[in-house]
Amino acid sequence: MAFPRPRPARPELPRQRVQSLQCGQGAVRAARFNADGNYCLTCGSDKTLKLWNPHKGTALRTYQGHGYEVLDAAGSFDNSQICSGGADKAVALWDVSTGQVVRKYRGHAGKVNCVQFNEEATVIVSGSIDSTVRCWDCRSRRPDPIQVLDEAKDGISSVKLSAYEILTGSVDGRVRRYDLRTGQLCSDYIGSPITSVCFSKDGQCVLAASLDSTLRLLDKDTGELLGEYTGHRSTTYRLDCVLNELDTHVGCASEDGHVYFWDLLEGSLALRLPVGQGVVQSLAFHPSLPCLLVATQGQVTLWREDTFQPQGDPDT
Numbered sequence: 001m002a003f004p005r006p007r008p009a010r011p012e013l014p015r016q017r018v019q020s021l022q023c024g025q026g027a028v029r030a031a032r033f034n035a036d037g038n039y040c041l042t043c044g045s046d047k048t049l050k051l052w053n054p055h056k057g058t059a060l061r062t063y064q065g066h067g068y069e070v071l072d073a074a075g076s077f078d079n080s081q082i083c084s085g086g087a088d089k090a091v092a093l094w095d096v097s098t099g100q101v102v103r104k105y106r107g108h109a110g111k112v113n114c115v116q117f118n119e120e121a122t123v124i125v126s127g128s129i130d131s132t133v134r135c136w137d138c139r140s141r142r143p144d145p146i147q148v149l150d151e152a153k154d155g156i157s158s159v160k161l162s163a164y165e166i167l168t169g170s171v172d173g174r175v176r177r178y179d180l181r182t183g184q185l186c187s188d189y190i191g192s193p194i195t196s197v198c199f200s201k202d203g204q205c206v207l208a209a210s211l212d213s214t215l216r217l218l219d220k221d222t223g224e225l226l227g228e229y230t231g232h233r234s235t236t237y238r239l240d241c242v243l244n245e246l247d248t249h250v251g252c253a254s255e256d257g258h259v260y261f262w263d264l265l266e267g268s269l270a271l272r273l274p275v276g277q278g279v280v281q282s283l284a285f286h287p288s289l290p291c292l293l294v295a296t297q298g299q300v301t302l303w304r305e306d307t308f309q310p311q312g313d314p315d316t
Contacts, residue, residue: 011248013261013271014292014303018310019057021300025050026069028295030282034075037286040293041082042300043070049084051096054293054302063094065101072114076121081138083124085112091126093138105136107145113238114159125166127156133168151176151185157238158196162203169194175208177220188223190216195234196241196252207250209234209241215252217264229262231269240283245290253280259294275301 025044032041040054049063049070067088074083081102082094091105091112110129117124123146124136131152134145154171161167166178171193177186192212199206205226206218215229232254239253244261249270251261257278261271276296284293292303304310 011244011246012290012305012307013244013249013273014290015271015273015306016304016308016310017275017301018304018308019054019302021052021054021057021059021302023050023298023300025298027298028281028300029069030072031284031293031295031300032073032075032282033284033286033293034079035077035287036079037288037291039075039079040284040300041073041075041084042295043073043084043086045069047086049073049082049094051082052300054300057302061096061099063099065092065094065104066090068111071112074116076117077119078121081117081121083115083117083126085115085126085128087111089128091115091124091134091136093124103138105134105143105145107134107143108132110155113155113157116159116161118161119163125159125161127159127168129155131155131170131172133159133166149176149178151187154193157194158198160198162199165199167197167199167206169197169208173210175206175218177206186223188218195238198241198243200243201245201247207241207243209239209252211235215241215250215262217250227264227267229260229267231262231272232256232258232260237279237281239280242283242285242292244285245288251283251285251292253283253294255279257296259283259292273303275303 026046030043042050047066051061066086070086089108093103108128114127133149135147152170158169164181168176173191175188192210196209213234217227241252249261259273275294282295290305
C-alpha cells in the first residue's frame with residue numbers, strides 16, 4: 001500500500017534580517033546575486049563595484065575602473081567574470097580573480113542602466129537611456145556591438161535573458177521580447193514607463209513593474225494580463241521587481257522604505273516588509289532559497305524566512 005505524499009510546505013517569505021552590509025560605496029545603485037546565490041555584487045555611486053559573501057557579511061573584492069557611478073552588474077555562470085554598466089556610458093567586462101577590466105565596450109550614447117550575460121557568458125547584453133539594447137561579443141576584439149536593438153522609443157530601464165530570448169522594459173511603456181530562434185519581436189503595451197521586467201522561473205510569464213505603482217503579470221506567449229498587484233509606491237525611481245524562488249509570490253521595491261510581496265495567483269498582499277528609510281534602491285531574490293537582498297541608501301541587508309536559524313547576531 002502506497003502512503004499519500006505529505007502536502008508540500010507553504011512557501012516561506014523572507015521576514016527576518018540576518019545580515020547588514022555597510023557598503024561604503026556612497027548610494028548603492030544595485031545589488032545582485034551571482035548565479036548560485038552564494039555571492040553578491042553591489043554597485044556604488046562612488047564608481048566602484050564590490051563582491052561580497054552576503055551570508056557571512058564579508059567583502060571579498062573591490063573593482064575600480066568605471067568613470068562614473070555603476071548602475072548594474074551581473075556575474076557569469078561559472079563565477080569567473082563580471083559585467084557592469086555605468087553612468088559613464090561604458091560596459092565593462094571584469095576578471096573576478098584579478099580584479100582587472102578585461103574589456104570596455106563603448107557605443108552607448110547615454111548611461112547604461114542594465115547589463116546581463118547570456119547563458120554561456122559569451123555575450124553581454126546592455127540597455128541604455130539612449131533607447132538601444134546592444135549585444136557585445138566577449139570573445140572577440142571588435143569594439144562595435146554584434147547587434148543593436150533600437151525599436152524602443154525611449155530609454156531602456158531593464159533587460160533580462162533566457163536561453164533564446166531577450167526581454168526588455170522601456171520608459172516608452174512597452175515590454176519587448178526578442179525571440180532569437182525565430183527572429184520575431186513581441187511587444188506589449190503597458191502605458192506607464194516600465195522600471196523592471198523579469199521572467200518567471202518556469203518561463204511562461206513575464207512580470208513588469210511600472211511608474212503607475214502597479215506590477216503586472218503577463219502570459220509570455222499571448223500577452224494576456226494574468227494579474228495586477230498594487231499597494232506599493234512607484235512614481236519616480238527605477239525600482240526592481242522579483243519573483244520568489246518557487247514562482248508563488250511576486251515582489252517589488254517601494255519608495256516608502258518597504259518591500260511588498262503578493263500571492264501570484266490570488267493577487268492578495270502577503271507581506272509588507274519594512275527594510276529601511278526612504279526609497280528601496282534595489283532588490284534581488286536568491287535563485288533557490290527564500291532569501292532576499294535589499295539595497296537602501298548606502299547599505300545592503302539580507303533577509304531570510306522566519307524558520308531560518310542565523311549564525312550569531314544579525315548586526316555583527
